[in-house]
Amino acid sequence: MMLQGWRWYGPNDPVSLDDIRQAGATDVVTALHQVPIGEAWTRSAVEERKNLIEHSQPGRSPLTWSVVESIPVPDDVKRMGGKATRSIEAWIASMEAIAAAGIKIICYNFMPVVDWCRTDLEWELPNGAKAMRFDQDRFAAFDLHILQRPEAPAEYSEAARLRAKQVYSEMTQADIDVLITNIASALPGSTTDPLTIPQFRDRLQQYRGINSAVLRQRLSEFLARIAPVAEQLGVMLTLHPDDPPRPLFGLPRIASSAEDYQALFDAVPSKANGICLCTGSLGVRTENDLPAMAKRFAPRIGFAHLRATKREADGLSFFESDHLDGDVDMIAVLKALLAENRTRSPENQIVFRPDHGHRMLDDLADTKRTNPGYTAIGRLRGLAELRGAIRAIEHAG
Ligand code: DNO
DSSP states (O other): OOEEEEEOOOTTOSSOHHHHHHHTOOEEEEOOTTSOTTOOOOHHHHHHHHHHHHHSSTTSOOOEEEEEEOOOOOHHHHHHGGGOHHHHHHHHHHHHHHHHTTOOEEEEOOOSSOSSOOSEEEEEOTTSOEEEEEOHHHHHHIIIIISOOTTHHHHSOHHHHHHHHHHHHTOOHHHHHHHHHHHHSOOTTOSSOOOOHHHHHHHHHHTTTOOHHHHHHHHHHHHHHHHHHHHHHTOEEEEOOOSSSSOBTTBOOOSSSHHHHHHHHHHOOOTTEEEEEEHHHHTTSTTOOHHHHHHHTGGGEEEEEOOOEEEOTTSSOEEEOOTTSSSSOHHHHHHHHHHHHHTSOGGGOOEEEOOSOOBOGGGGSTTOOOOTTOOHHHHHHHHHHHHHHHHHHHHHO
16 A cells, blocks of 8 residues: 655644544655755754654544655755755755654755746636646746846747737736746745845856756765765655756756656666656656656655646646646556555555645635645545545555
8 A cells, every 4th residue: 555645834734634634644744844944954853843743642543754855955055066065964964863753755856946836826727726837928927027037038939938028018016926926935845945036036147057967967966975874874865856847947957857867866876866756747748658757767766746737738838637637647657656565565665645736615715824735625635536546456456
């Protein structure tokens, strides 16, 4: 049985631990979100959070904190690699604190400047629920007209520039402010700093000369430091794919395809070097065959985000669909993960979580505080669909 996980943002999350239990999840995925990026997590802070999750309500169905998502990788590591000594040492100290508490899976990403990126957080679906969306024209409007990145015009076709101009001309100041917040201010759970537009421009400047080969090298240097320690501690490091899986703002992204992951595993063969199989992120790229990737990288999968996205007509825009109804063949992915699990011992089973649920039913109330994509009800629907599919596959043998 795959372990059913649920991302929890900690004591301030409007979704409670009992909500998680009622959704049927057993494994909590969380981080010490209150610790500033680059600072080491202490053993006592990790222990305290673990106690809160596992022992705060005696008699309740047990929950286990099994995955840390994420220890943020500070910006200087992406720019300087192995030379960012202090940041790497702090990262290792956090990993040691986590391992000391018995947590064995760590999710991280290596996206420069912006973590996951959406233009719309409340896009209405035909059934009245709200989904997150990446609209390529709105994104280009931000890049060309709000950020006004000097190299941007040369990177879009003339038709794309015209569409972006049109979209921008129809935006009110309030629309512009929302777009800036969505893209630059770091969405919940992000591992990058919130930035103002001037800070954003400044950050991009600092990445001059960092192409994909250099960024790959930086990631290898980082892993060369952390993987041996992880191996010793019995920790699996799972690299989350780029979201969306392509370069943004002229910045390289290097965890977007099967070739990217193959290059990573070739560069650092350590068995601690793993993947967080995020079907929603990778699924945005047409050539990513997710069932094939799940099979090819099976032994390296420590953790999975089983959500689905649906590409729109332009091939670049997409929205978050229902978990079983996106572009990805979710049933085939589940079959591959279940086959891998059968080869593993009970303590090494893959943890998966539903992801980016819709805002729906009672969560639509104006008074309801919800984190974008992390509503209780939308994710409960996603998890229930996945669980049903898993049971059916297992039953069919
Ligand atoms: C968004 C998430 C990301 C993810 C990090 C992993 O919903 O998938 O914030 O946690 O990129 O490090």
